[in-house]
Amino acid sequence: MLGVRKAVFPVAGIDTHFLPATKASPKEMLPVIDKPLIQYAVEEAIAAGITELIFVTGRGKRVIEDHFDKSYEVEHRLKARGKQNLVELVQDIKPANVECVYVRQAEPLGLGHAILCAEKLIGDEPFAIVLADDLLDGAPPVLAQMVHIFSHYDSSVLAVEEFDSWESTTHGVIDGRHWDERVISVSRIIEKPSPELAPSSFGVAGRYVLMPSIFEHLRSVKPDLNGEIQLTPAIHSMREGEQVLAYEFVGKRYDCGTKLGYVQATVDFALRHAELQETFDAWLRERVGALQLGAWATGSMLNQPAPGVQELAH
Ligand code: G1P
Numbered sequence: 001m002l003g004v005r006k007a008v009f010p011v012a013g014i015d016t017h018f019l020p021a022t023k024a025s026p027k028e029m030l031p032v033i034d035k036p037l038i039q040y041a042v043e044e045a046i047a048a049g050i051t052e053l054i055f056v057t058g059r060g061k062r063v064i065e066d067h068f069d070k071s072y073e074v075e076h077r078l079k080a081r082g083k084q085n086l087v088e089l090v091q092d093i094k095p096a097n098v099e100c101v102y103v104r105q106a107e108p109l110g111l112g113h114a115i116l117c118a119e120k121l122i123g124d125e126p127f128a129i130v131l132a133d134d135l136l137d138g139a140p141p142v143l144a145q146m147v148h149i150f151s152h153y154d155s156s157v158l159a160v161e162e163f164d165s166w167e168s169t170t171h172g173v174i175d176g177r178h179w180d181e182r183v184i185s186v187s188r189i190i191e192k193p194s195p196e197l198a199p200s201s202f203g204v205a206g207r208y209v210l211m212p213s214i215f216e217h218l219r220s221v222k223p224d225l226n227g228e229i230q231l232t233p234a235i236h237s238m239r240e241g242e243q244v245l246a247y248e249f250v251g252k253r254y255d256c257g258t259k260l261g262y263v264q265a266t267v268d269f270a271l272r273h274a275e276l277q278e279t280f281d282a283w284l285r286e287r288v289g290a291l292q293l294g295a296w297a298t299g300s301m302l303n304q305p306a307p308g309v310q311e312l313a314h
Pocket of ligand 1 (some may be wrong): 203
């Protein structure tokens with residue numbers, strides 16, 4: 001059995017949640033602290049043993065190519081200032097054994113269509129799909145967990161997590177039965193159902209390890225009401241002929257396609273960032289204390305005791 005060597009990063013999509021920030025720059029380049037979302041996604045893939053990164057890009061996304069390319073100018077300037085540690089930091093963005101390949105999706109015709117654009121580059125081998133706006137924090141990294149499950153069962157694997165029922169409208173939702181600890185055999189998958197139609201509370205997070213047979217199913221998917229070809233119906237059709245597993249990954253998902261998820265990721269990552277950890281932690285505690293005091297003073301916490309000085313300080 002071939003290992004998983006290739007990963008597709010669909011990055012052609014146009015963002016509306018972060019305008020005006022994303023008017024001229026790709027949403028995948030939004031930084032969480034000091035690293036763009038796409039770099040977190042790439043690091044996760046590399047940690048899972050992926051050595052070929054296939055970016056499905058579109059207009060206005062050239063800066064992603066530049067990010068993973070060598071920058072002689074930046075390196076030269078840093079060297080001239082004696083900042084060797086920063087030279088290494090920019091050089092390490094793409095390890096030497098990893099190759100980046102780019103293919104254009106001329107029109108934003110959906111996730112399934114983006115994956116089809118990578119078909120020739122994938123060929124006849126299993127591959128991963130990584131959606132960079134889902135920032136997954138896991139140890140081991142979530143894609144590495146999935147590659148392990150994939151190799152063990154020799155079946156396609158989707159990352160899933162339990163969500164609140166109203167979130168069904170933002171996820172692919174699965175139905176199935178538990179096969180093993182954290183492993184569910186998928187019997188059905190529906191794209192973004194209303195809460196009444198959701199078959200379970202397990203939604204797909206943006207990581208997939210798929211058999212190449214997905215391409216034949218993608219080719220027969222009909223466009224949805226927005227004229228887009230989705231990945232979910234192709235997976236549904238695929239599981240009629242072969243086993244598809246869902247894996248409840250160990251870790252935390254930040255939906256960085258939304259402002260709330262993005263801010264939550266920023267706060268959590270700042271709390272363990274070498275440079276910020278201490279100062280940010282102190283600032284946050286002070287801020288939370290002030291917010292509690294404010295809430296208490298305005299009556300919304302009248303039934304709760306006012307926080308003591310000690311509590312506020314720690
Ligand atoms: C896509 C998929 C959806 C999945 C989600 C995870 O939706 O179509 O099935 O649950 O990613 O983030 P999107 O977020 O691109 O609308």
